[in-house]
Amino acid sequence: MPLKTGMRCAVGAVLSICIGFVSGAEAGGKATSEEIAERLAGAIRFETISFEDSADFEGEPFRQLSSYLQALYPLIHTTLDLERVNAYTLLFRWKGSEPALQPALFMAHTDVVPVEGAALEAWTHPPYAGVIEDGYVWGRGAIDVKVGVILWLEAFETLLAEGFEPRRTIYLSLGHDEEIGGAKGAVEVARLFRERGIRPAFLFDEGGFIIDGYPLLPDMTTALVVTAEKAYYTVELTARGVSGHSSMPPRSTAIGKLARAIYRIEENPMPARLIGPVREMFDVASAHVSFGRRFAFRNLWLMGGVVKRSLLRERLSAPLVRTTFAATIISGGVKDNVIPELARATINVRILPGDTREDVLAHLTRVIDDPEIEIEGTSWGEAPVPASVTGQAFPLAAEAILAVLPEAVVLPGLIPGATDSRHFAGIVEEIIRFVPERLHMDQTSGAHGRNERIAVEHLADSVAIAVGMVRRAGDPGRAH
Numbered sequence: 016m017p018l019k020t021g022m023r024c025a026v027g028a029v030l031s032i033c034i035g036f037v038s039g040a041e042a043g044g045k046a047t048s049e050e051i052a053e054r055l056a057g058a059i060r061f062e063t064i065s066f067e068d069s070a071d072f073e074g075e076p077f078r079q080l081s082s083y084l085q086a087l088y089p090l091i092h093t094t095l096d097l098e099r100v101n102a103y104t105l106l107f108r109w110k111g112s113e114p115a116l117q118p119a120l121f122m123a124h125t126d127v128v129p130v131e132g133a134a135l136e137a138w139t140h141p142p143y144a145g146v147i148e149d150g151y152v153w154g155r156g157a158i159d160v161k162v163g164v165i166l167w168l169e170a171f172e173t174l175l176a177e178g179f180e181p182r183r184t185i186y187l188s189l190g191h192d193e194e195i196g197g198a199k200g201a202v203e204v205a206r207l208f209r210e211r212g213i214r215p216a217f218l219f220d221e222g223g224f225i226i227d228g229y230p231l232l233p234d235m236t237t238a239l240v241v242t243a244e245k246a247y248y249t250v251e252l253t254a255r256g257v258s259g260h261s262s263m264p265p266r267s268t269a270i271g272k273l274a275r276a277i278y279r280i281e282e283n284p285m286p287a288r289l290i291g292p293v294r295e296m297f298d299v300a301s302a303h304v305s306f307g308r309r310f311a312f313r314n315l316w317l318m319g320g321v322v323k324r325s326l327l328r329e330r331l332s333a334p335l336v337r338t339t340f341a342a343t344i345i346s347g348g349v350k351d352n353v354i355p356e357l358a359r360a361t362i363n364v365r366i367l368p369g370d371t372r373e374d375v376l377a378h379l380t381r382v383i384d385d386p387e388i389e390i391e392g393t394s395w396g397e398a399p400v401p402a403s404v405t406g407q408a409f410p411l412a413a414e415a416i417l418a419v420l421p422e423a424v425v426l427p428g429l430i431p432g433a434t435d436s437r438h439f440a441g442i443v444e445e446i447i448r449f450v451p452e453r454l455h456m457d458q459t460s461g462a463h464g465r466n467e468r469i470a471v472e473h474l475a476d477s478v479a480i481a482v483g484m485v486r487r488a489g490d491p492g493r494a495h
């Protein structure tokens with residue numbers, strides 16, 4: 016039976032523990048939503064942009080943002096150690112009283128993606144103006160993820176003001192180049208951790224959030240506490256042919272071979288399967304869906320095939336059940352009457368946990384079935400090991416969420432995208448992607464898109480959840 020009953024009970028147990036903690040008395044942050052909105056709007060006004068071309072990088076806005084945060088959060092800046100990694104990534108350390116406890120790590124990033132000139136006009140408010148209007152904070156970074164920067168800092172400052180002293184050492188890492196891969200930020204912090212023998216028990220990074228109108232549970236408030244992510248991997252295909260005059264073409268050209276290879280990849284996807292985190296997601300969701308779906312979600316050993324097929328039908332859900340391939344760049348040829356020697360294609364691959372780079376290359380070799388096409392893997396690697404819902408971090412987040420939002424459904428699961436947290440695979444035991452920002456499904460397109468904005472009204476609750484998470488991380492094993 017693919018779904019172990021132990022696992023199902025464990026998920027149920029986690030939730031009942033969580034419900035046991037619901038007190039409704041968790042006041043959390045002291046600042047009002049409006050005050051937090053002002054602070055976030057201020058952070059948005061610094062144009063801390065990560066450009067594809069590193070020559071366009073400007074350090075000044077990052078320096079100014081750091082000064083701004085220092086003025087907003089004086090206790091953090093006087094009590095915690097602050098290390099500037101490659102000048103702009105901010106690594107805070109809040110020393111715990113019990114060195115035997117493994118540390119915890121909270122993460123976010125201060126950089127944002129640029130807004131192209133053509134898209135500017137489509138914004139209701141200019142993306143770096145930090146406007147608060149119609150109940151929203153508008154601007155680049157409002158969702159991804161200056162809001163996370165502000166929420167974690169608010170939580171730390173609130174706890175410091177209360178006199179909280181963590182038993183476990185807590186790190187906060189605010190990267191400055193996540194949007195271009197994190198090489199100078201998170202990668203470097205991970206290297207420092209490795210070098211210094213710092214091995215956090217768990218980390219929280221962006222990727223999941225609290226969402227209203229989530230397609231799986233459209234009538235609920237759902238907290239996506241993401242336990243798994245896919246690996247980012249890129250493969251180059253090179254086809255060779257014989258160059259010559261296009262008036263006397265050979266039977267097969269480099270471009271023709273390459274086109275056939277891409278067609279075969281699209282027609283022959285990798286096998287689909289329901290991995291642990293996706294099964295756990297359905298198991299939790301099953302309590303909140305109609306009878307028919309509940310039966311399927313709770314009996315995946317029997318109904319897994321049906322669920323898998325329905326996920327595969329939708330572009331949004333298909334990536335949850337298999338490794339995907341997308342042809343993203345193609346090149347070859349210089350002139351309309353010259354047959355080129357070479358043609359190249361880039362295939363971006365998102366590897367499902369459990370599949371390996373070797374599996375991907377073996378699959379491509381088999382389906383392309385053409386020894387004249389070179390297949391070469393270029394970037395990055397394996398998906399981090401999924402975090403367990405019965406570990407330390409998932410229950411900790413679930414408790415903190417339910418203490419503030421008892422009506423929420425806390426859902427584990429998988430995201431198809433990659434986050435900075437992947438650089439900590441092998442260093443941190445449990446990697447969780449969750450920032451307690453709250454959005455409606457309609458707003459999600461704002462991340463990297465137009466009219467990025469976050470509702471003001473939920474910000475105080477978001478800080479209260481962040482406070483609960485940091486408190487529980489720092490003082491493990493106690494009722495909060």
Ligand SMILES: [Zn+2]
Nearest residue numbers: 159160193221
């Ligand atoms: Zn981000």
